[in-house]
Amino acid sequence: MSPRFRSALSAVLIVLACLAVPCGVPAGWAAYGLTDTGRYVAAMAPLADDPAVRDAVADAAADAVGDGVADEVAAGPLNGTVRLFAQDAARSFTRTDAFREGWDAANRTVHDAVLRALRDDRADGRAVTVDLAPVADRVKDRLAEDDVPFARRIPVRHITVTVLPAHEADRLRKGYHVLDVAAFWLPVAAVVFAVTGIAVAACRRRAVTAAGVGTALGGALLALSVVVGRRLTVAELPDAVEGAVDGPAAGAVYDALTGTLRTASWLLVVLGLTVALASWLTGRYGHLLRRRRAPAGTPVAPAPPRPPRPRL
Template sequence: MRTNISAALSAVVLVLLAVLVPLSALSAWVDLEIDNPGRYVAAMEPLASDPGVQDTMSTLITDEATKQIDPGLLQGVSLGFLHGAVQSFTTTDAFRSAWVAANRTAHEAVTAALNGESGEDVRMDLAPVMQQAKQNLVDSGVPFADEFPVRRTDITLLSADRADQLRQAFRPLRAGGVWPAVGTLVFAGATVLLAAARGGPGRRGSALAALAATAVVGLGFAIGALVLRGAIAVARNRVLAGVPGSDRDGAAAVYDALTSPLLTAVWIVLAAGLAVALCAVFARMWAGRRSARPETAAPGRGSGPLTPLTARGPVPGNSSGHDR
């Protein structure tokens, strides 16, 4: 009966941790990463050196430049040459500065969408990048570069319907902040302490119960990390499914950069949870074997009780057993 109750409680703890761990990580991520402008921009800044982002920006800027100018003005300018000039611009510090400025504005659009202040697509305005690109082309002597118009040019990061879906999920996460993570750790610690208090008789019984609970808690954290990894993958597919094909590579790069801290947390929690669980299992096995080991007698002494005969030893002068 006691074994069945312990198994049921262990299953409950595993299920709760499998839910609490990903919710705690997501809540802390929203509070520390998404809602923080500085961290959001810091997460986006490395994308300026991403080859995929650079190629997407080069194609977009080239297309917009040629779309808004009289084709006759570009007769002497090869599109390949123009694209190459823009591609070269994406490797400069000027592009990185413009990219940071564009993402600082994009963060306002993201938070507005998640706060319910916008019912439209979440877009990044590339006008700062276009302006820097034009200036770079003019300085490089590209013909008619000064004729290139600079106007609002967007890439879609999140479709309106996906933004509505995420908004419903993000509201409770934003309200929780880092407290769900604190509560999860308190729950894990309380589980181990309660198991120790209700363990078998004596210190050894309490220690064995605490080790068993520690193994369950570690396994629960590992399962929760795997659940979070699956949720990130599913959300990525759903988010990108609503983005136009021309903007999908850029949106994917942004999504991966934003969720990078979550993925790091996944592997850390998974490794730590498995390590704790395995150490607790081995420690419990070692303690169980030690408690079951019989006590051995001291060297040089018999294992049975002393009798008068064995205590007295052989009778002097009667080694053969016959009187002479």
């Protein structure tokens, strides 16, 4: 093959590799990170101490109590008084260990239910629901252990909550299968394209530098996508979710879930720049270092000629 053809083929392969990197990392994060229940619960656990999340939970609980009172009595001063009392009580509860334990149990229950629905192809057309009675029973036991008055008398009812409607579950199930395939093949394709592009290049050192720069640019693009995705996610919350979770709380949840993705994006930037800089320095100063280290009178092989640049 002519040097011009080898350079063009190498450039195409390296571009494909650099494009596969920022696509393969999110796919792997979604397919292997978000689907691990232990990692998901560990990522969500610190949010139990986040003020925005605790206030959002307390407000949602107060609204639920207020709506229940409004169904029993006419709306008026009593409803507002009960709502304020429930809000104060809920905010006090969110600062206890029982809330943290219930938070972890609820996240584990919801994650298991969603994961089973995504992996079960026979669940088409069915909504994803969870029964929070085991979570309430666990919180009740913890309150009793903390000697909270009348904790043993708290009734535990089966509360079925719809996590995902049927149409949303079907759409996510199809996307999950695509991510499961892409999470494996995109990283493999990136490595194969990069290695092949460097191997066929007329100037391999220059190809390595280009691959490093492209990897760093891909990591920077991924980091920018995470930032833009946060703004879009918080701004485009559905009305049903926005009524229960405010912007700061939703942003805290998004940051907790994408922490690994942000770390991976910056690692790609550092790795790519390191490889590119090392390759550039080796090409620029490697020949001079070999000449300095050679004994006096020893002939030093001249630097290999650069391949001719293709004329446009």
